[in-house]
Amino acid sequence: MEHHPATLSAQENRKVDGAASQANALAFDRVGMQFPDGTLALEDVTLHIKQGEFVSVVGPSGCGKSTLLKIASGLIPQTSGTVTVDRNNLGYTFQDATLLPWRKVLGNVELLMELRGYSPEERRRIAQEQINLVGLSGFENHYPKRLSGGMKMRASLARSLALNPSVFMFDEPFGALDEITRERLNDELIDLYMRKGFTGLFITHSIPEAVYMSSKVIVMSRRPGRILQVFDVPFAYPRAPELRYDADFSALCGEISISLRQAIEG
Amino acid sequence: MSELTSAQLYQPVPLPKPQGALVRGIIKVLPPLVVAALLLLLYAWIRSNLEPHRMFLMPSAYELWENAFSKPEVWADLGSRSLVTISIALAGLAISIPLGMIFGLIMYRYFILERGLLPNIVALQAIPMLAIIPLIQTALGFGFMPKMLIVAKMTFFAIPTTLLLGLKSVDRGALDLFKLQNAGWLTTLWKCALPSAAPSLFAGLRISASMAVVGAIVSELFFLAGKGGLGQMIINSKIDFKYEQMYAALIASTVLSVSVYLFFSWLGNYLFSEWHESGGKQG
Ligand SMILES: Nc1ncnc2c1ncn2[C@@H]1O[C@H](COP(=O)(O)OP(=O)(O)O)[C@@H](O)[C@H]1O
Ligand SMILES: [Mg+2]
Numbered sequence: 001m002e003h004h005p006a007t008l009s010a011q012e013n014r015k016v017d018g019a020a021s022q023a024n025a026l027a028f029d030r031v032g033m034q035f036p037d038g039t040l041a042l043e044d045v046t047l048h049i050k051q052g053e054f055v056s057v058v059g060p061s062g063c064g065k066s067t068l069l070k071i072a073s074g075l076i077p078q079t080s081g082t083v084t085v086d087r088n089n090l091g092y093t094f095q096d097a098t099l100l101p102w103r104k105v106l107g108n109v110e111l112l113m114e115l116r117g118y119s120p121e122e123r124r125r126i127a128q129e130q131i132n133l134v135g136l137s138g139f140e141n142h143y144p145k146r147l148s149g150g151m152k153m154r155a156s157l158a159r160s161l162a163l164n165p166s167v168f169m170f171d172e173p174f175g176a177l178d179e180i181t182r183e184r185l186n187d188e189l190i191d192l193y194m195r196k197g198f199t200g201l202f203i204t205h206s207i208p209e210a211v212y213m214s215s216k217v218i219v220m221s222r223r224p225g226r227i228l229q230v231f232d233v234p235f236a237y238p239r240a241p242e243l244r245y246d247a248d249f250s251a252l253c254g255e256i257s258i259s260l261r262q263a264i265e266g
Numbered sequence: 267m268s269e270l271t272s273a274q275l276y277q278p279v280p281l282p283k284p285q286g287a288l289v290r291g292i293i294k295v296l297p298p299l300v301v302a303a304l305l306l307l308l309y310a311w312i313r314s315n316l317e318p319h320r321m322f323l324m325p326s327a328y329e330l331w332e333n334a335f336s337k338p339e340v341w342a343d344l345g346s347r348s349l350v351t352i353s354i355a356l357a358g359l360a361i362s363i364p365l366g367m368i369f370g371l372i373m374y375r376y377f378i379l380e381r382g383l384l385p386n387i388v389a390l391q392a393i394p395m396l397a398i399i400p401l402i403q404t405a406l407g408f409g410f411m412p413k414m415l416i417v418a419k420m421t422f423f424a425i426p427t428t429l430l431l432g433l434k435s436v437d438r439g440a441l442d443l444f445k446l447q448n449a450g451w452l453t454t455l456w457k458c459a460l461p462s463a464a465p466s467l468f469a470g471l472r473i474s475a476s477m478a479v480v481g482a483i484v485s486e487l488f489f490l491a492g493k494g495g496l497g498q499m500i501i502n503s504k505i506d507f508k509y510e511q512m513y514a515a516l517i518a519s520t521v522l523s524v525s526v527y528l529f530f531s532w533l534g535n536y537l538f539s540e541w542h543e544s545g546g547k548q549g
Contacts, residue, residue, distance in 0.1 A: 075446065090446070092446060098437060098443055100458065100462075101462075101541045102462075102541045111443070111457075114457075116447060145543060
């Protein structure tokens, strides 16, 4: 039974204790992105996310939200400005679960650890923990094709969680799911956020989802994407499902909705 | 009541009962049997219209039995010649499969080589087989090797092309996943691109495998020295005017060809049906 003192203590240190600490976990400074074909996707984006914060981004489709995450992760380099983040400790889930269809759930959850060179025993142990955590116990030996959309997304989350990321980015992870599954996964993700204490950057096109999940909601303009407005979300974690019917909650959603409409209309 | 006048009453429709094994069996074997029966009718009709001196072109079942399949020496001949033919076919595949895969891989790795190689692979495929056999004979003689090369040429094309297509269709998101962990090209190939391309490659292997026996037989038609395979038996029985034995050899080569095809189909299904979307079992 090997223990990983570094991993464990890092995790302990990051427990959310209500107030986020002051250091930035992820910072975009005057980031711009122009694709080789001339498309100007992002312009002058400055966004600082403090350790332990959970920030959502909403914006018209095609405004550069995915591009922002790709830049943060290093998948594509920005064409201007700077990004500050620890890329060794980054979680990233895509809109579709991108499970490898020839691997069973367990193998998929082990994948990133395998690429990082973890030992087989350690991989197995951590993967099993994450599978239990996302509620997929009993499905370890299922191939992805036999999982529902929600279960695939859970497996995808477990795969990222296995590396115990300190910054976790989500690109419309629940966009393809039905309302009920989506709301359940919202609660489960908040629960994971509370336990693991990562910093979250969450992209969605659902305003209630953005408000429900996050401590801050960013509204982006249409392309070229810029930050139009930042809304602080005052509700304390953990968030109860009833919050969705709260008058203040609806009011905030309304304000963001108006801002987003202005963003779309330009 | 008036809005109901145009309404119709729909009764529940019971789901069809699940079919028993017998019914399913019949559904499986009946259609091919019907087609086979039609072919037999066609055969009988043509035979009944042949002039008597050309009747040998279509031996009756009785003649086939009497002059070919009832004779142990014909069976022995078919057996040993099938072995020769199948070894030519497999030896050809043993060249074309690895070589084709290597070509597929380097075309995937280096775009510039794809531009250079692919048109030439297409051109190689476009050379009519029969047209270059004389050249091969002159250059390489009449042994095993030229026949093997003929099979290799005939079965090559499907392999690099299907592999390349499969490799290029790998999910971008999956590749990003590997890139995010700084995985090297070989790791990404081995753990992501190749498994993802494998079903496509196997579709190519199946095509190649079924061509291999055909190729082996065609190659033998031109190489009559020594004790050869089924192709040689076909030519010899023409020379010896033993058309029943020619039919026996034709039947044996068909069986061989279909067996190789079925083996690769089975292997592909065995390897991929559990996870591939096209696979048999559904969740
Ligand atoms: N590789 C690329 N080359 C050129 N244009 C691109 C590329 N990737 C994205 N874009 C364009 O950049 C804009 C932003 O894309 P994206 O970040 O995916 O938007 P979204 O906010 O919907 O996630 C879009 O207009 C898209 O067409
Ligand atoms: Mg997007």
